[in-house]
Amino acid sequence: MLDKQGIAKRIAREVKDGFYVNLGIGIPTLVANYVREDIEVEFQSENGVLGMGPFPFEGEEDPDIINAGKQTITTLPGASFFDSATSFAMIRGQHVDLTILGAMEVSDNGDIANWKIPGKMVKGMGGAMDLVASADNIIVAMMHTNKAGESKLLESCTLPLTGVQCVRKIVTNLAVLEVTEKGFLLLERAPGVSVEEIRSATKGRLVVPEEVPEMPV
């Protein structure tokens, strides 16, 4: 089974040379730490920066330079700043190659819910609805089950949707899955996790090929 760092590490393998990548808050943010150093990638943050670098050293924080999680950041050579309309032109216009975000629920037809729990949590969707409605290549990073142990991979989402039929791939602590017309196609198992364990933790339709390799980490 993977921890959050492990999920981020596995997703980092999906980041290819020349990609512009938008990382959501939470596990997706960790992906930046594991991208191969011999490829060229630029991270976009929807509040208006391309070419995001690591956190600043203490004493070098700049209140004018933050990411979408409102964290202080630095920029790398080649970086640029822009306004919010331009930022979402990059996103809606499909100039961003890969979007990685967290989710509360994903359905086996690719619907995603991650912005609201009626009566409990209403923080807002931020840029998530724009991202999932536009991006061609969306990877969800999340735990396979919620804190109550219930599957987050469902036949249909129970929470208010963020977007419909948009998720391509899901990387969880248990597995790598692809959304297909027949449901979640099981591509890889996390180290030490059996197909049976994944089956019992998945509520949506699950397609299990004859061979399910353990994921390379």
Next chain:
Amino acid sequence: MIRKTVANAQEALEGIEDDMTLMLGGFGLCGIPENAIAELVRRNVTGLTCISNNAGVDDFGLGLLLQKRQIRKMISSYVGENDEFERQMLSGELEVELTPQGTLAEKCRAAQAGIPAFFTPAGFGTEVAEGKETREFEGKMYVMEKAYQADFAFVKAWKGDEAGNLIFRGTARNFNPCMCGAAQITVAEVEELVPAGALPPNEIHVPGIFVRRIFQGVNYEKRIEQRTVRSK
């Protein structure tokens, strides 16, 4: 040169009244019009509708207006950092319209550019699209969103000149440029106000035509919301 300068925030907010709709730039606490917010608090105008990506924190930014119950309705994309906000929303004292971030930016930009409405894929199939016209283009579904109509836009820039030309710094740019000229009256406050001619025309981010009033801000706090650092 058409001069846009006014003496201070007090003069810049001339004409502000209860129940108006305001746009306020900023992302979190980054690039917010601190002086205009302080003046709104001082004037104690109420019943405001505020279009702003976020709602500040409990004791800063728009949180200051929320504390004094000056806001009737918030239009934002994300409001997660404010306990008082959550309390007022759940109790029904505060009306909240949550809007996808890119849609919020574009609704400002459309108002600035004289475009009454546009189609976006964001929110299709979700509760955001409820009651709105949807249409298919090239096999994909889109939601019609309308330009905002606002009385005042309050923006914050790094540098500005007497002609109202603006230059922003870092990610403090965010929604500010999209809101310039998107309301009846745009008020820009700047960290450094310089004479016309002192800013290179090639480097202007927002031309002065979109700004009605500009003033030199004072006492910027520029608070950091999430101070994150790495060790050496």
